[in-house]
Amino acid sequence: MSPESPRVFQGPTVDRRVMLKGLLAAAGVAGLPTLAACSSSKSSGSGSGGGAATGTVSLGSNASDAVPKKAFQAVYDAFHTASPNISVKVNTKDHDTFQEQINNYLQATPDDVFTWFAGYRMQFFAAKGLSNQIDDVWNTIGGNFPQSVHDLSKGQDGHYYFVPIYYYPWGVFYRKSVFAQHNYTIPTTWNDFVSLCEKMKSDGLTPIAFGDSDKWPAMGTFDYLNMRTNGYQFHMDLMHGKAAWTDAKVKKAFSYWTQILPYHQDGYIGRKWQDAALTLIQKKAGMYLCGTFVAQQATNPDDLADLDFFAFPAIDPQWGQDSIEAPVDGFMLSKNPKNRAAAVKLLEFIGSTQGEAAYLNVDPSYDALINGFDTSKYNAIQKKSATLFATAQHVSQFMDRDANPAFTSTVMQPELQSYLQNPNSLDSILSSVEQQKQAIYTS
Amino acid sequence: MTVGTSADAVEPGRAGLQPRAPKRLRRLTGRDKTVLTLMTGVPTSLMVVFVWVPALASILLSFTTWDGIGLDSIKWVGFQNYHQIFTIYPQFWPAVWHNVIWLVVLAAVPTPFGLFLAYQLDKRIRFSRFYQSAFFLPVAISGALIGFVWELIYNPDHGLINSLFHTNNPNGTYLDWVGHYPLNLIAVLVAASWRHTGYMMILYLAGLKSVDPGLKDAAAVDGANEWQAFRHVIFPSLRPINVVVAAVTVIESLRAFDIVYVFNKGENGTQLLSILITDNIIGEASRIGYGSAIAVILLVVSLVVIIPYLIVTFRKERRA
C-alpha cells in the first residue's frame, strides 16, 4: 500500500532563532533566556532508565571506518550499561555498499534500527512506508532538542521518523599560520572574498583548493552560492523541484561561480577531494570549502591545530550569511522491527546527552545537537562549528540529502561536472537539467 | 584417445569417419529416460529460472516507471523511457559512443598484439613460460583490482605517471588522467588493453597449436618468407579461433564495467552503458524502469552480436 512516487516534497525548513538561544546559552554567553523558553515538550533531557523492554535490538550501520565504528560501539555499550536487559547487535557494511543497497535492504530483511541522514532522503523512506514512526520516542526526548531539529526529524506527514546524533557544518577552511603570514583577513562579503583570491594568487598560492572526482563536492559550492545569492527559501524550492533550473536566479548564482573558477586549483575534475585537502594542509592552497570532516586529513597534530574555518561570504546583503549547510546524521526505525520496545529504548538513549556524549568522546569530528550540551571539551573546530551553527537562521542538509536522490546522482552530479569543464555552456546545461528534472519528478 | 585426428577436424563432412554416432532412443529404459530428463532438466531449469526469466522481466520493466519500492507502484508508460533515453539523457549517447570506441580500440590494438605475442611464443623460444605468465597475469586478477592498480598510476596528484614526468603542477602542466576527456578514456583503454592482450594471446596460442605444421613446412618449401607464410597460410587456418576472438572482444567491450567503475565511476569522458544501468538501478537513485530500458538496449546490442556468432558456430554443428 505504498503511496505513489512523491513529486514535490515539503522539506523541513529550520528556524534558527530558537536554536540560537539554546546554543548560545551553552556556549556560555550570559544574559540570554534559558532552555525553558525553547521547546514546549515535556520531560527533560535524560535518556532511558531500565524498563520492561528486553532482548536484542538489531542495528544496521554504515559506519565502517575504524573511528566512527568504535564511537558508535561506545554508544551502544553505554546504552547496554544503562539498560542491561537489552543488547545491541550491530550489522556493519561498508558505507558505500550500505547506501547503494538501501532500497533493497529496507524492503527485504532490515535490522530494527538503521543509520541514516536527515532531510528529504529520510522523508522519502518515511513516505514509502519503509520506516516506522517514532512519536513515542520523541515524547521522551523532545525536550532535548530545539525546534529546528524537531523539524528536521519529521516526515511529510508531521510524524517523527528520525533521531539525530550529530551534525557537521560546511565552511571555508584555511590555515591560520598562512593567513597570519600574509596578513590576510577573513572575508565576509563577496568582494572581499574575490580580492582575497587575487591577493593569494599574486602571493603564489592557489586561492581555492578543489577536487570533484567523487562528484559530490561541487554540490557544496553550489548550495552556498545559491543560498547566498537567492536565499534559503528559493534554494529549498529548487531542491524540492518547485523552482526551475532555467530560472534567472539560478543563472545568477552560477555567474558568481564562473567568476571565481579561475582561482580554483587546476585539474579539479580528476582530483579527489582528499588530495585537494592535502594541498590546503601543505600550504599550497589558501582556502578550501568543505565539511568539518576535512580535519581528519590533517594527520599531523600541528597541522590540525593550525586549521580553522569561516562562514561562506555573503553575496546579497538581503540574505547575508544567514544560512548554514550542516548535514545531520542519525537513526531510523525500520518498518516492522522485531523488537520495537527495545529499539525505542535505544533510540531514546541515542537522543539523549549520554548518547551523544558517548559518541563524541571517541570521535570528535562532529558536534552535538542536544540543548545545553557541555561544549567545554570541544576542540577548536567543534567550537567554531557550534558558534556558526548557533548564529545561522536556516540549516540546509546538502544537495544530495535535500533533493530527490535519483535527480542528484543521475542528473546533478554529471551536469555540475559538465559545467565545471565548460562554464560557457551553462545555458544548455541548465535547460537539460530542467528537462531531466521534470522527467524524474513527474515519473 | 587418439581418435579425433586432424584429418577428421579438417574435413568435418566426412560421414564415414564420424567420431560419434547418435544413440538410438528406443534402446533406453524408462529409468534411463528419467535420468536423462533430470540431467538436462535440472541445469536447464536453473538457467531458465535465474537467468532467462529475469531477463524477460527486465524487458517488461523497461516499459514501466518504478522506484523499486513495493510492487504496486509500477506504472506502465510504454516507450516513454526509451524516448527520454534517446532524447534528453545527456549521458546516453556518449556512453554508446564510448562502448563503440572500446570495441574499435580493443579490436585494433590488443587483439593483433596478442596474436603477435602468441605467434612469437609459439615458436617455443626460451623463457616463453615467463613471458606468458607476465602477459597473462592481468587476466587472472579482478577488474576491480585492475582499476585500483591503474588509479595508483594515473592519479593526477601523486600517481606514477604524473610524478615521473612532473605533469602534476596545478599552475603549470597538469595532466588530469582521471577527470579530463579524452585523457581519461585513453587511460581506461590502456588499462583494458593491458588485460585484453593477455586474453587474446592465450586464445591465439591455442589456435596456433592446432594449425597443421605441415602447412607451414609446405609454405617454406614453396619459398615463402615468414610474413607471407603467416598471411597466406597460418592466418586463414586460424579462422575458428578468430570467430571466438571476435565474439569475446565484442562481448568484453559491451560488458566493460569493473575497471571503469573502480577507476572513476564513469565520469564525463568514460561513461559506459553498463555503468549507466548501475547508476539508475543500484543505490537510492532507483529508477528501475529507466535503468531497465538502458539494460534492454544493451541486451539488444549484445544479442545482435551473439546471434550471428551462434549461427556461425552451430552451423558447423548441423553440418557435422
Place this chain on the structure above:
Amino acid sequence: MTATTLAPDTAQPRSRPEKSSRGRRVRPGRIVLHTFLALTALAWLVPILWAVYTSLRPYSETQSHGYLSWAHTLNFSNFTAAWQQSGMLHFFWNTVLIAVPAVLLTLLLSAFVAFVVTKYDIKINLFLLMLFTAGNLLPQQVIITPLYRLYLLIGLPSSISDSGKMYDTLFGLIVIHIAFQSGFCTFVLSNYMKTIPATLSEAAVVDGASVWQTFSRIILPLLKPAMAALATLLSIWIYNDFFWAIVLISNGDNMPITSALKNLSGEYFTNDNLVAAGAIITALPTLIVYFLLQRQFVSGLTLGAEKG
C-alpha cells in the same frame, strides 16, 4: 583438434627444421625478439610492481616524500593492518563457502547437459546448447532487479537462511553463480565431449550399462583434464566477482572477499598504501591458483575455442 591440444607432448607431429639446422648459432633476429619480449613483459608487470612497492611503504613516509621516492623503510605493516582491519579471514571463508560448491556443482551440472547433448540425438539438443551459450554472454546488469525480487519470493528453511528467504544467503549467491556460469562450461564441455569416441559409450551399452552408468563410469573420468581447467577458471571468476553480492546480500557478515577491500577505504580518509596491501592480499589466492595450475588455466580457455 582439441585432442591434439590436450596431448601436446605425446603426439608431436611438428618437425622443426630451423632448430636442428641452426644448432647453437643465435640469430640476431632472435636477440631482438627476446629483448623486445623481455622489455614488454617487464613493462606489463610495472602496474603490479608499483602497487606492491606502494603497499610496502608506511603511509607517513609517502605523505612526506611522495609516492615516487626511494623507500627509507619497507615493511609489512600495511599488510598486517589490512588483514586485521578488514576482517579478511572471515570474508575469505565466505568466499570459500560460495566458490567451492558453486564450482563443483557448475561443473557437474554442465557435464550433465553436455553429455546428453552430445551423446544422444534428441531434437531439442541444439536449442538447449544455444540457450546455454547465449546465457553465458548476457551482462549481469540486465537481470539484477528481477533477480532480487525473485530471491525475496523464494522461501528457504531456516537451517539455510536466517531470513527465511533466498535473499541475503550464501546459498543464493551459489545458485546465481551456477546459473550464470553453466552456459560457458556447457559449451566447453560439449565441445570436449565430441572428441570422445562413440565407440566407448557404445561398448558400454552393449555391456548393458544404463545411462547413468555410462556417464559416471565411462565419460566422467575422461573429462578430468577439461574439468581441471574449467575448475581453475571458474574459481578465479567467481572469486573476483563483486556484483551479485551488492544486490543479493544484505548482512555485512555474509559478504564475500571482494567487499573486504571496500572496508579498507574510509568514508573520509583513505590510506592508499593500506588499500594496496589489502588488494594484494585479496589477489593472492587467484595468483597462487594461476601459478600452480597455469597449464590447466590456459587449456581451459582454449577448450571452448576449438571447434571440430
